[in-house]
Structures are given as C-alpha cells and as structure tokens.
Amino acid sequence: MKKNCLVWFRKDLRLSDNPAINAAKNYENIYPLFIMDEDIFENKSLGGASLWWLENSLELLNRNIQNNLKILRGDSLKIIPKLCEDLEINAVFWNRCYEADRIKKDSKLKKKLLDNSIEVKSFNSSLLWEPWDIKNKSGNPYKVFTPFFKSGCLTSSNPRTPISKPDNLNFKKANSNFKEYEFKYLFKNNHWSNKFKKYWNVGEIGAKNSLNKFLKLGAKNYSIGRNYPSIENVSRLSPYLHWGEISPFEVWHEANKKMFGENKSVFLSELGWREFSYHLLYNFPNLQDQNLKNNFDSFPWIENNNLLEKWKKGETGYPIIDAGMRELWETGYMHNRVRMITSSFLVKNLLAHWKHGKMWFWNCLLDADAASNSASWQWVAGTGTDATPFFRIFNPITQSKKFDSDANYIKKYVPELSKLPTKIIFSPFEYDSSILKQYDVVLGKNYPYPIIDYVESRKRALNVYSRFINKN
Numbered sequence: 461m462k463k464n465c466l467v468w469f470r471k472d473l474r475l476s477d478n479p480a481i482n483a484a485k486n487y488e489n490i491y492p493l494f495i496m497d498e499d500i501f502e503n504k505s506l507g508g509a510s511l512w513w514l515e516n517s518l519e520l521l522n523r524n525i526q527n528n529l530k531i532l533r534g535d536s537l538k539i540i541p542k543l544c545e546d547l548e549i550n551a552v553f554w555n556r557c558y559e560a561d562r563i564k565k566d567s568k569l570k571k572k573l574l575d576n577s578i579e580v581k582s583f584n585s586s587l588l589w590e591p592w593d594i595k596n597k598s599g600n601p602y603k604v605f606t607p608f609f610k611s612g613c614l615t616s617s618n619p620r621t622p623i624s625k626p627d628n629l630n631f632k633k634a635n636s637n638f639k640e641y642e643f644k645y646l647f648k649n650n651h652w653s654n655k656f657k658k659y660w661n662v663g664e665i666g667a668k669n670s671l672n673k674f675l676k677l678g679a680k681n682y683s684i685g686r687n688y689p690s691i692e693n694v695s696r697l698s699p700y701l702h703w704g705e706i707s708p709f710e711v712w713h714e715a716n717k718k719m720f721g722e723n724k725s726v727f728l729s730e731l732g733w734r735e736f737s738y739h740l741l742y743n744f745p746n747l748q749d750q751n752l753k754n755n756f757d758s759f760p761w762i763e764n765n766n767l768l769e770k771w772k773k774g775e776t777g778y779p780i781i782d783a784g785m786r787e788l789w790e791t792g793y794m795h796n797r798v799r800m801i802t803s804s805f806l807v808k809n810l811l812a813h814w815k816h817g818k819m820w821f822w823n824c825l826l827d828a829d830a831a832s833n834s835a836s837w838q839w840v841a842g843t844g845t846d847a848t849p850f851f852r853i854f855n856p857i858t859q860s861k862k863f864d865s866d867a868n869y870i871k872k873y874v875p876e877l878s879k880l881p882t883k884i885i886f887s888p889f890e891y892d893s894s895i896l897k898q899y900d901v902v903l904g905k906n907y908p909y910p911i912i913d914y915v916e917s918r919k920r921a922l923n924v925y926s927r928f929i930n931k932n
C-alpha cells in the first residue's frame with residue numbers, strides 16, 4: 461500500500477462517484493483538505509446564499525470523514541506544497557474546475573508539485589463531457605445549444621458510469637502548523653441565510669433524497685410540469701450539482717434508467733444546458749462579465765438604481781415578478797420559468813444591464829454558478845452566442861395567466877394579494893381601487909403600483925433595439 465496522499469476538495473463535496481477519492485483508496489493515510497483561496501475570483505466574491513450552503517456542506521462532509529477535513533484560508537499555491545512537505549505527502553489528487561483563473565492556478569500547482577517529485581492527478585467529477593472534447597466539424601467550440609448537444613455530446617462517448625464509494629478509506633487530519641491559514645466559518649449566524657434550513661437538506665444524503673423524490677414523483681410529468689412554478693415537477697438538484705454533492709453522472713444514468721419518453725429527453729437536455737454553459741465558460745472565459753456578442757458593448761442600457769432596487773425587493777407591482785423575486789429572497793431558489801420572466805423584465809422592460817441581474821442572482825441563489833448564471837443572463841439579454849432574440853419579451857401578465865393559472869405561486873409569495881380572485885390577481889392595477897379594496901388591497905399602500913407601464917416599456921425596448929441594430 462502506498463503511504464500518504466492529499467485529497468483537495470473543491471466543488472466536489474461528496475464521497476461517492478468522486479474520482480479523486482477513488483484514486484486515494486490505495487493510500488495508507490488520506491489527508492482531506494478544503495481551501496478558501498481568495499485569489500480565486502469565485503471564492504472572493506461568493507454570495508451570501510452560497511456561503512451558507514458551503515459552510516453547511518463542509519460541516520456534513522467533515523462529519524462523513526470522521527472530522528478529518530482540514531479547512532484553511534489562503535493561497536493554495538503556498539498551502540499545498542507546505543502541507544506536502546510537513547506530512548511527507550506522496551501524491552495529491554483533485555477534481556477539476558473550469559473557471560479560467562482556477563485552471564491557471566491549478567497548472568502552476570501541478571508543475572510545482574511535479575518539480576518536487578510528488579505525484580499529481582486531476583480528474584473530471586463535474587461534467588459529463590469535457591469542454592475541450594466537444595468540437596464542431598471545423599474543430600471549433602459550439603456556440604449554439606442544439607448542435608452542441610445533439611451533434612456534439614450525444615454522438616460522442618456515453619457519460620461514464622458512476623464509481624461507488626470505496627470501502628475502508630483511512631482519513632487523517634492534517635495536523636500541521638497553519639496558524640496563519642486557520643479558517644473558521646461563521647456565516648451560519650447570518651440572520652437572512654439561516655432561514656434556508658427550512659427548505660433545504662444540504663449534503664450528499666440530501667442530494668440523493670432529492671434525486672429519488674424527483675424520480676419517484678416529479679419526473680413523470682417533467683416535460684410539461686417543469687413550466688409551472690407551483691407544481692413540484694422539477695428536481696431542485698441545482699445547488700447539489702453546483703457544489704458537487706451529487707455527481708452529474710449519477711443523475712444522468714439514474715434518469716436514463718428511470719425516466720421515459722419526452723420526460724426523459726427533456727430532462728437530459730436540461731442537464732445538457734448545464735454542460736453547454738460550462739462549454740461556453742471554458743471556451744469564452746469572459747462569459748461572466750463581457751457580452752459574447754460584442755456589438756452589444758455600446759447598447760444603451762439604462763442605469764436606474766431606484767427601479768433596480770424595487771426589482772430586487774419584489775416591489776415592481778407585477779405579481780409574478782414580485783413572487784419570483786421574493787421566492788429567491790426567502791428560499792435561495794427561483795423556479796426556472798420565473799427566472800426567465802423576472803430576468804426578461806429587468807433587461808428588456810427596465811433596460812437594465814444584465815450584469816446587475818446576474819450579480820443579484822449570484823448573491824441570492826443557492827445554486828449561483830459562474831457558468832449557468834452568466835450564460836443564462838446572456839441568453840435572456842440577447843447578448844450570448846445562443847440567445848433569445850432581443851424582441852422576445854416575456855409578458856409577465858400572460859405568462860402568469862398561463863403558467864400560474866390558479867395563482868397559487870403568486871398567493872404563496874405575495875400574500876397581501878391572496879384574497880384577490882384569479883381574474884384580478886395577475887394585474888391588479890387594471891382594476892378600480894374600490895374593487896381592490898373589497899379584497900384588502902390598496903395600491904400604493906399595501907401593494908405597489910407598477911413601476912413601469914408594461915406596454916410602453918415593451919415598445920421602448922423594441923424601438924431602442926431596432927435603432928441600435930440599424931446603427932451596428
């Protein structure tokens with residue numbers, strides 16, 4: 461048996477189907493490590509919701525490995541070589557991340573360790589297909605989802621089958637002198653994020669339970685039900701997938717076995733959208749802060765902090781938008797259909813730059829993800845490589861009538877409107893104040909007037925866009 465190895469956890473906070481853990485199984489001593497490396501942009505700027513998830517997830521992982529996880533804050537390029545020296549480490553294993561700054565730092569670390577004759581191996585634990593393996597016929601990255609998924613992914617190799625958790629892993633705590641790097645999380649005392657524990661069971665077991673529940677109940681009607689925010693037809697796996705508490709390989713193969721027909725193909729293609737977002741992030745590393753269609757660099761977005769704040773707080777006067785923004789604040793999650801409606805409202809009706817929306821989602825989403833969040837905002841704003849055309853503007857009233865027809869979702873998150881009949885609830889501002897009063901609603905008092913006229917703002921967006929396109 462080989463002697464000492466170090467397993468560096470990042471966004472792979474699980475033991476099953478974890479290739480880095482699997483590689484460590486033949487070692488006498490396995491030293492598990494997590495580093496909050498704030499040179500890495502994502503770590504430095506993690507949002508409040510993500511920090512809450514991460515802290516809980518690390519706590520559970522630590523428990524699963526008999527309190528042997530060493531958590532440090534500092535520069536991984538300094539910490540890992542020092543640990544290797546102090547603990548006489550023979551090999552270091554980790555699972556890959558795909559942000560440009562991590563890739564750069566990982567390569568430097570690999571070289572440094574190899575120079576010191578330490579074995580180093582990195583693995584794929586989080587993507588079904590490596591982003592560099594999927595190329596179009598000209599050998600370039602795909603820019604559009606459908607050919608990426610159908611001609612690129614599905615005709616390439618099948619995602620590998622999951623690896624089960626090895627038995628008898630001998631974890632040991634790295635008791636090295638690391639005073640300057642010691643790190644204690646304290647985010648759990650944050651009043652806002654603490655309420656998330658009502659809604660989520662963080663960790664590997666929570667992830668498996670969510671997958672099983674979805675496959676048993678939600679999956680049967682996924683292809684249609686996934687559009688309705690008050691119906692439980694979606695998996696809610698996104699934060700678990702983001703933090704690697706469940707492997708996408710496991711989700712893919714389980715869904716393949718237990719789902720059928722249209723439900724299966726739509727669900728697998730949603731996992732494909734996640735792959736596509738990473739494909740874009742890897743091949744276009746500026747995805748997070750630059751328009752992929754760079755002609756949008758001179759687009760006349762409007763800065764209006766007052767309206768932006770109302771959007772964030774769920775005080776726009778459009779019930780479906782307010783319900784979505786309040787779901788996000790309350791639960792750290794927002795249903796995909798409502799993410800599309802609220803984001804379209806921000807970038808099109810309010811003409812606010814997509815970066816403002818991306819940042820708010822980044823702070824509040826438990827699944828906040830550099831790839832999926834940025835790619836989705838660029839998709840909605842029309843600035844991405846595969847994007848909704850700018851002239852496709854979601855109408856919050858017709859969308860809510862269609863996808864929340866009994867208004868259960870609105871009533872849940874905007875309780876001050878809950879007495880309104882469904883005929884009125886989607887657009888209370890269209891009704892006379894005396895009618896609203898019968899249902900205890902007084903606009904401007906206990907529910908806002910609309911912050912913008914939907915019809916006029918739609919016209920304005922289309923005008924601005926067509927003038928912009930004609931000029932560019």
Ligand SMILES: Cc1cc2nc3c(=O)[nH]c(=O)nc-3n(C[C@H](O)[C@H](O)[C@H](O)COP(=O)(O)OP(=O)(O)OC[C@H]3O[C@@H](n4cnc5c(N)ncnc54)[C@H](O)[C@@H]3O)c2cc1C
Pocket residue numbers: 686694695696697698699701702730731733734735737794795796799800803821825827828829830832833834836837840
């Ligand atoms: C403006 C905007 C911002 C978004 N930001 C994020 C984000 O930060 N993180 C994130 O994971 N998703 C993001 N999404 C995509 C999508 O809304 C969520 O992945 C989905 O709602 C998660 O819920 P679920 O797990 O129940 O999804 P399900 O419908 O059960 O789908 C299963 C899995 O497929 C993946 N998936 C589904 N839809 C998408 C999609 N459109 N793009 C990428 N992956 C997808 C997710 O990993 C999801 O967990 C965003 C969408 C929009 C419109």
